[in-house]
Amino acid sequence: MAPPGRRERPFSSGRFPGLLLATLVLQLSSFSDACEAPPTFEAMELIGKPKPYYKVGERVDYKCKKGYFYIPPLATHSICDRNHTWLPVSDEGCYREMCPHIQDPLNGEAILVNGSYEFGSELHFICNEGYYLIGKDILYCELKDTVAIWSDKPPLCEKILCTPPPKIKNGKHTFSEVEVFEYLDAVTYSCDPAPGPDPFSLIGESMIYCGNNSTWSHAAPECKVVKCRFPVVENGKQISGFGKKFYYKATVMFECDKGYYLNGSDKIVCESNSTWDPPVPKCLKGPRPTYKPPVSNYPGYPKPDEGILNSLDDWVIALIVIVIVVAVAVICVALYRFLQGRKKKGKADGGPEYATYQMKSTAPAEQRG
Ligand SMILES: *[C@@H]1O[C@H](CO)[C@@H](O)[C@H](O)[C@H]1NC(C)=O
Ligand SMILES: *[C@@H]1O[C@H](CO)[C@@H](O)[C@H](O)[C@H]1NC(C)=O
Ligand SMILES: *[C@@H]1O[C@H](CO)[C@@H](O)[C@H](O)[C@H]1NC(C)=O
Ligand SMILES: *[C@@H]1O[C@H](CO)[C@@H](O)[C@H](O)[C@H]1NC(C)=O
Ligand SMILES: *[C@@H]1O[C@H](CO)[C@@H](O)[C@H](O)[C@H]1NC(C)=O
Ligand SMILES: *[C@@H]1O[C@H](CO)[C@@H](O)[C@H](O)[C@H]1NC(C)=O
8 A cells, every 4th residue: 555665765854853753654654545646726836846645744835836925824834634635725825916006097097807906907997088098998917027017007098179170161160269179068050141042051960069089079060052942743732831942951741632642752851952852742643542541641641552552452352252152152052952942842842941941032932933
C-alpha cells in the first residue's frame, strides 16, 4: 500500500524532535493511507513542488498567487489527515489586486458594474443629459505583472453644443444672430411673405431643437409655393374644403351625383409637390353596388374593392346551389310518395297517408280525375 521508496527516504530534518515526529508519522502511515496531491486553488498556490504522496500529518503551505494579496486570519496551510483527506483550507484569504479608485467625471457618473475595483471588473461611464462623452465609456481593470491598472484613462463629459441651424430660402428662423446653441435650445422657422399672389408654405417641422448628437432634431423646413389645381370631379361635387385656391395640406372631400359611384378616395390632400394625394377621384356611371351603405362616406365602411365583389358573387352562387338542391330533394320526395300512393291505391283508395299527400301536392288530383 505504501508508495515505493518511502521507507528509504532520508529525513530532511536532522533535529531530534523532527526525527521523532517523522518516525511516528511513518508508523501511522503504515496502517492508514497516505494523501495524494493537495487541493489547488484559483487564488493561491503551493509553496514548493507538489509530491505524489504525503504522509498522514504532513503539512503543506500555500501562498497567494501573483495579483493576489493575503489578508489574515484564514489559514493558508493544510495537513494530511487519515482517510486520504486534507484538512480543510480555502483561498478566501487571498484578495485580488485592486485598481485605483476613479471618481465620477464632472457632469457624469462612473458605475462599478461588478461592485469592486478588483482586476477583471469594469467601470462604465455615462454623462448627464446635455453632455456627451469623450473617450472610452468602459474601462477594464486589468492585471499588468503584479499590479492592477485601468485599461484607459477615464473619459470626460462635455457640454452638448450645436452650430446655428441651416438658413433657408424664402424663410428665416428665430435667434438668427446666435452663434452657439446649447442642448434643447430651439429655433422656429417661418416663411417670408411671397412676392406673388400665392403665399409660401412651410413644409416640414417649423420648430427644431439642438439634440443629443450636437445635431438638430429635424432637417430644416422648406418654404415654397404649393398650389394644387382645382379638383374637378364630373358628376360629383365637393362636400367640404371649399375654396378658390388650394395650398399645402388643403383637404377636399367629394360625393358623386345620383346614379354615379365614386372610384378613388372621397378625400384628397394637396401635397408639397403641388399634386393631390391620393389623385382626384372619378364618379363612374352605373348602379351603386348593393353592398354600399346608403350613407356615403360612412367612416367605418371599407372601400369597395374586388374582394367584396367576389365574396358577394360567391354568396349568390351558393344560394342558387342551395335552392337547386332543395328543389331536387322536394321533387324526389314528391315522386316517391306519388309512386307509393299509386301502389296502395289498389288496396285502399285514399288512406290517411293519401290525405296528407293530397295536401302537399296537386299531382294526385289529376290522378283521381
Ligand atoms: C473514512 O472514510 C469512511 C468512508 O469514506 C468514513 O466512513 C469514515 O468515517 C472516515 N474516517 C474518518 C476518520 O474520517
Ligand atoms: C463584470 O460585469 C460585466 C457586465 O455585467 C460582465 O460582462 C463581466 O463578466 C463581469 N466581470 C466579472 C469579473 O465578474
Ligand atoms: C438624449 O439621450 C438621452 C439618453 O439616451 C435621452 O434620455 C434623451 O431623451 C435624449 N434627448 C433627446 C432630446 O432626444
Ligand atoms: C447620433 O448619431 C448616431 C451615429 O452617429 C446615430 O446612430 C444616432 O441615431 C444619433 N442620435 C440622434 C439622437 O441623432
Ligand atoms: C377605379 O379606378 C382604378 C384606377 O384608378 C381602376 O383600376 C379600377 O378598375 C376602377 N374601378 C372601377 C369599378 O371602375
Ligand atoms: C407627390 O407627392 C405624393 C405624396 O408625397 C406622391 O405620392 C406623388 O408620387 C408625388 N408626385 C410627384 C409627381 O412627384
